[in-house]
Amino acid sequence: MLVGYARTSTVDQDAGLAAQVRDLEAAGCEKVFAEKVSSVATQRPQLASALDFLREGDTLVIAKPDRLARSTTDLLAIVAKLEAKGVALLVQSMGGEPMSTRGPTGKLMLTMLAAFAEFERALMLERQKEGIAKAKAEGVYKGRAPTARAKAAEVLAMQAQGVPVVEIAKRLEIGVASAFRILRDAKAAAAAETPASLG
Template sequence: MLVGYMRVSKADGSQTTDLQRDALLAEGVAADALYEDRASGKKEDRPELAACLKSLRHGDTLVVWKLDRLGRDLRHLVNIVHDLTQRSIGLKVLTGQGAAIDTTTASGKLVFGIFAALAEFERELISERTIAGLAAARARGRKGGRPYKMTPAKIRLAMASMGQPDTNVSDLCRELGITRQTLYRHVSPAGELREAGNRLLSQSGTRSK
């Protein structure tokens, strides 16, 4: 069975799927087997795509007008086709740069294999750059990861405030720009310093009394 998927970027009616619909119908996709989204290509929430992929069964073929109608990016596209392949579902692209892709044929599988290899190459490059960047930072005495949201100054304010019976914890967290979890990890409800708070103060050269 052939199942078609269409997408336009704007939901205000300024773009239509007429061209895609005509091409899919001409390819042999039944009108009741067409799925349509009106959303940006970068948008993750595409309910009709999710419904389309869920409806596909062993031996079916997903037909799209162009590759950019289907995936958000190369990695997303590779993941979709990998999932389809695992389920013995084909993918056919009718036009554009991906028109040679038809995973129901040997040559089409070869073309898509090149796409998959490029996506894997991209992932490895990103990983290598990240590792190299962290190593360079460590060599300069810096550690990787996110900076602390809690600071020694915030800890001292939290200790003083938490010791007051009229302190509103939500207001305090909002004022300090931290979450309750972060607050309680460093300071107890009674305003006493906890291990994480003591460690942060020690690292900054400030000892608690």
């Protein structure tokens, strides 16, 4: 039996998750486990369910190694668990033909490619840190401003025009709670600047 596992990192990647599920079903998977959770999360309930569901002779199908594992070590540990149950792993997107761990060549290639992917990610993070450090040294890095806070002036202006808070949030594409927080903070700041009444 072919069993699929699909994963995206955040709740914002619905389209990516749907595409994975669609591809897995097209590949012949009779059952697909899917979840939206970071690969570094300690708990991946659907992956645990998939591993528990698999039986000897089954094949676990995934789109790419990084959908299944957080590192080469993690990938090899999962493959070892699958092998202990008599289950193979089939990776769909490896730049050519799908790759299976049923043969020694496939297992070797999978390990090598996972290691390269992990190495590339480490280099990317290192370059990112170097870029941020350089920007800070040059005084041009301020970090990413929170979306809602960056629109505080617009929130206050629209509220002054009598626009309801829910409508403000909708127009500016921010959360209603964020809009209320901006208004509350502005009110508190104004109160702090106003001299107390001598009565």
